[in-house]
Amino acid sequence: MLATVQNISFITFTLTGFHDLGEWRPILTIPYLVMFLLSSSANLTIIYLIISQRALHSPMCILICLMAVVDFSLPIFCVPNMLLSFLFDWKGISLVSCLMQMFFIHFVGTFHSTILLWMALDRFFAICRPLYYHKYMGITNLLKFIIFPVIRNVFLITTMVSWAGKLTFCATNEIDHCFCEHMALVQLACGDISINNALGLLAIFLTITADFILISISYIVILSSVLKSGKSCLKAFNTCITHIIVMTVSLAFALIAFMSYRIRNNISPSIRVFLSTMYLLFPSCFNPIIYGVRTKEIREQFLKIMKHVKVFPK
Numbered sequence: 001m002l003a004t005v006q007n008i009s010f011i012t013f014t015l016t017g018f019h020d021l022g023e024w025r026p027i028l029t030i031p032y033l034v035m036f037l038l039s040s041s042a043n044l045t046i047i048y049l050i051i052s053q054r055a056l057h058s059p060m061c062i063l064i065c066l067m068a069v070v071d072f073s074l075p076i077f078c079v080p081n082m083l084l085s086f087l088f089d090w091k092g093i094s095l096v097s098c099l100m101q102m103f104f105i106h107f108v109g110t111f112h113s114t115i116l117l118w119m120a121l122d123r124f125f126a127i128c129r130p131l132y133y134h135k136y137m138g139i140t141n142l143l144k145f146i147i148f149p150v151i152r153n154v155f156l157i158t159t160m161v162s163w164a165g166k167l168t169f170c171a172t173n174e175i176d177h178c179f180c181e182h183m184a185l186v187q188l189a190c191g192d193i194s195i196n197n198a199l200g201l202l203a204i205f206l207t208i209t210a211d212f213i214l215i216s217i218s219y220i221v222i223l224s225s226v227l228k229s230g231k232s233c234l235k236a237f238n239t240c241i242t243h244i245i246v247m248t249v250s251l252a253f254a255l256i257a258f259m260s261y262r263i264r265n266n267i268s269p270s271i272r273v274f275l276s277t278m279y280l281l282f283p284s285c286f287n288p289i290i291y292g293v294r295t296k297e298i299r300e301q302f303l304k305i306m307k308h309v310k311v312f313p314k
Contacts, residue, residue: 032281
């Protein structure tokens with residue numbers, strides 16, 4: 001009888017993130033809804049501006065548009081489901097839906113750091129190799145740089161999610177999270193999860209962490225070039241500072257959330273869930289504001305459109 005029970009694997013799960021808040025849990029709808037609406041409206045504005053205005057069809061602006069697409073898409077995979085859970089206590093999710101959500105969240109999340117890597121490459125050629133900028137950062141050559149990171153991300157995330165789908169879940173079907181994060185699901189498995197643990201670490205270190213290292217090397221080279229050339233490139237380097245801040249904050253949220261499942265600590269489940277959601281929402285909310293305000297071309301085109309529709313006086 002015991003062997004029969006152990007062979008039963010759950011195919012539906014319950015997402016119980018922030019359960020310790022009890023009756024206060026519905027209040028979380030307000031901040032998460034505000035962040036979701038801010039993210040959606042700001043990123044859609046950036047996407048519209050860059051697509052509709054030919055003056056913004058430069059390599060850097062195209063990369064900013066790609067980031068806006070990522071930042072718009074990422075919250076859609078989890079926030080609506082979270083809001084329904086907070087308001088109506090709809091917590092159920094099937095294993096197939098859970099794995100699909102896991103794939104899209106992790107894939108789009110890793111793609112975010114890859115775009116920051118492409119931006120670092122753009123700044124490297126603009127500051128350190130300006131004569132070769134149009135040669136290497138043209139659309140055709142840019143696509144060549146895109147292919148390998150995309151293949152890498154798809155392969156690693158697909159492998160990680162596929163191995164998670166092979167597990168047997170017989171202990172409990174309660175996922176202590178608001179969405180299907182990899183280790184939140186894997187730790188519910190009955191058998192050995194050492195391979196899944198290794199695949200999760202491999203995916204994070206070969207994508208986000210590897211991109212962070214390459215970006216850091218690029219900015220060290222850029223900083224060295226700026227110091228040698230004087231103040232003429234300080235304006236361009238100021239853009240790099242923005243990239244570094246966004247990248248560092250995002251990476252900190254991601255690593256703390258991922259490593260909290262693997263290292264003994266006193267982090268409460270709610271704090272761990274909060275850090276995971278901030279990894280998804282923080283960049284999505286602030287990237288369009290940062291790049292929209294700090295990128296002169298985008299700011300000028302936005303003001304031009306606002307004056308045209310008479311939102312701002314001429």
